[in-house]
Amino acid sequence: MDDFLAARLQMAFSLGFHIVFACIGMVMPFFMTVAHFYWLRTKKAVFKDITKAWSKGVAIFFATGAVSGTVLSFELGLLWPAFMEHAGPIFGMPFSLEGTAFFIEAIALGFYLYGWGKLHPWFHWATGVVVGISGLLSGILVVAANAWMNSPAGFDYVDGKYLNIDPIKAMFNDAWFSQALHMSIAAFVSTGFAVAGVHALMILRGRNVAFHSKAFKIAAIFGTVAACLQPISGDISAKDVxxxxxxxxxxxxxxxxxxxxxALIIGGIPDTANKKVDYAIKIPGLLSFMAKGDVNAEVTGLDKIPTQDQPPIAITHYAFQIMVGLGMVMVLIALLYFFALWKKKRWQDSRWLLKLFVLATPLGFIALEAGWTVTEVGRQPWIIHGVMRTADAVTPMPGIAYSFYLFTAIYISLAVIVSLLLYRQITMVSKLYDSSSNTNS
Incomplete structure (x- = not known):
């Protein structure tokens, strides 16, 4: 394996793991504070139990997200020094603000975790809200930095030099809103369906049904509402791209x-040699409409892009199809769930609906990973779109392949440890809160 490929794979694995931890850390505090709000309003012990159980999950993912995010910061400097040398002064502001948001989140989480019985109940709840808002802002700021790589702004590039730097314009580049919106909603979709799926599984197993039913409903509503909003943000992103x-x-x-x-292409296998797509479903005019708002608009094809500037076609296409396909599956499940809430009340407790949510548990995160693959692989061969090529930014240091193997082992170990901690937490919750939830539901 050459060092350039090893560096790219190391960043891909690091981002792939971190994005899961980060998204759960961004969204779970909102689930937690909703349950806490119900506890303060109703005084039903089951909501307090849910709040405390979810708060432990928030703590786990906050810690793992902090660790994996710190590693990513070092990797940017170690693996891509030329990129950081030129880009750091330009898009450093969102990273510095993200650090501020992270510290606020850490302080608020400390108040929240240790504030039970020590703080005023509503002030205690408010610290949880701060955890959620600061975590969400942290994610948006990081995405703003990534958006700058897709839509560089805030500087003049003259004779290989970056002049007239404007960090505010760089942070609020043309891509930041569409990417931040799409990413934030994706975090709610993936986390909502994952958490709902876990609780649905516990209900199907007959474990502490009152506790898991109420937790399931909170997570399912967040996930399904976000799933229905995601196609709107997807349309905004597609027009921007x-x-x-x-x-x-x-x-x-x-x-x-x-x-x-x-035509909009659904599925299919790209044949790059013959410049066609086999076995695809084509809907005439729809790509023109989705991209430009006009069915007769011209859409630029790969024939207008120099070969050396084209991204990997097959990977980008398959990742995009996976993202959209799984997104539509979750929209269908969401519509079924809304219909159950509105018209078919008996469906809410039906095993077939719960099984759908169990099957959908990983779909949001698979779609999330596919979406990031589209974002990053689809920008290649550029690390800064149209300005700096990825190959020109990689470190000249040899032996990156060994670093890749080491960090891959670390992240896999971290994923296993977190999975075991969560499994232990879920089983403990089912045993610990069984009697109290069933008594007070």
Whole structure:
């Protein structure tokens, strides 16, 4: 394995693990504070039990997210020194603000975890809200930095030098809103369905049904509402990508030929040699409409992009299809759930609906990983779109392959440890809160 590939794979694995921890850490505090709010309003012990159980999960993911995020910060400097040398002064502001948000989150979480019986009940609840808001802002700020890589702004690039730096303009670049919106909603979708799926499984097993039923409903409502909002943010993102990164859109859709009334491709296997897509479902005009708002608009194809500037087509296309396909599956489950809440009350306790949520447990995170693959692989060969190539930013230090193997082992170990901690937490919750939840539900 050459050092360039090893460096890219190491960042991919690091981001792939961190994004899961980060998204759960961003969203779980909101679940926790909703349960806490119900406890303060109703005084039903089951909601207090749910709050305390979820708060332990928040603490676990806060710690793992902090560790994995710190490793990523070091990797940026160690693996991509040329990138950080030039980009650091430009997009350093969102990273510094993210650090501030992280410290606020840490302080508020400390108050929350140790504030039971020591703080005023509503002030205690408010510290949980601060944990959620600061965690969400932290994620948005990191995404703003990533958006800058897709839509560089806030500087003039003259004779290989970065001049007239404006960090505010860099942070609020053209891509930050669409990416931050899409990512934030994705975090709620993936975490909502994952948490709902775990509680649905416990209900199906007959473990502490009153406790898990109420926890399931909170998580399911967050996840299903977000799932229905996600296609809207996806449309905003698609239009933004079509305008700023036509090569990425062409790779996402395996759109080889520039044309008007361009068809939306569903599925299919890209044949890059013959510039076509086999076994695909094509809907005429829909890609033009989704990208430009006009069915007869021209959509740039890969034929207008120099070969050396084209992203990997197959990976980008498959990742995009996985993201969209799983997203639509979750939208369908969400619509079924809303119908059950509105019209078919008896469906809410049906085993088939609970089984759907159990099956959907990993779908949000698979879609999330696929979406990040589209974002990062679809930008290649650029690390800063149109300005700096990824190959020019990698460290000249040899032996990166060994670093890749080491960090991969660390992240796999971390994932195993977190999984065991969560499994232990879930089983302990089912035993500990069984009698209190059933008594006070």
């Amino acid at each position: 079509a305008e700023r990164q036509p090569a990425k859109l062409a790779a996402m859709e395996a759109h080889f030929h520039t044309e008007r009334n361009a």
